[in-house]
Amino acid sequence: MTRRPHHTAAQPAAEGFTAAVCRAEEGCGAGDGRVLEALRAAPRQVHCGLLVATGCLGRHLHCPHHEGNQVPRAGHRVVIQPCTTDRTPLGPALAFGPLTDPVQAEALANWLAEGLRQGRRPPRPLLAVRPSRPPEQ
Incomplete structure (x- = not known):
């Protein structure tokens, strides 16, 4: 039996990103407007960068709106997906x-x-805070 060489396909480097910023009216979207303006600089600096305003990102991170969470409400939350030029996720x-x-x-x-x-x-320091533990009973 002959051994075949093991080939691994190298993952291509990210050429861009899609960034979703929470703009939920009662929560993250109420954060400081200067922060949002600074975030808008990112896609201007990257040819294939895209910034999208969206509703609650509770599916992707522990949203402060959920009952029992002790994460500070103030501030913008962002989910970023690195991608290729054709928006294939990496x-x-x-x-x-x-x-x-x-x-x-x-x-x-x-x-x-x-x-x-x-x-x-x-x-x-910029990574999202993890969910708070449920209170001990």
């Missing part, structure tokens, strides 16, 4: 937030413009 979607300061949004925009294409990890 890897899992990443959740960020709450972004409460324009400096945080600028750091995220810079990572999308430079770090994402270079395969760098996202800025850890």
Whole structure:
């Protein structure tokens, strides 16, 4: 029996992204407008970057609207999907937030413009907070 060489297809580098920003009126969308403006810089810096305003992202991250969650309400939450130029997803979607300061949004925009294409990890302090544990009974 002869051994065949093991070939692994290298995953292409991200050429762009789709970023969904929560704009739910009673929650994340009420965050600081300066943060949203700083987020708008990201697709301007990346040829295949797309920023989409959407409703609640509770499916993708633990939304502060859900009863019992102790995550701060203020700030924008963003889910980002790295992709190719034809919008084919590359890897899992990443959740960020709450972004409460324009400096945080600028750091995220810079990572999308430079770090994402270079395969760098996202800025850890910007990653979405995890769900709160249910209270002990």
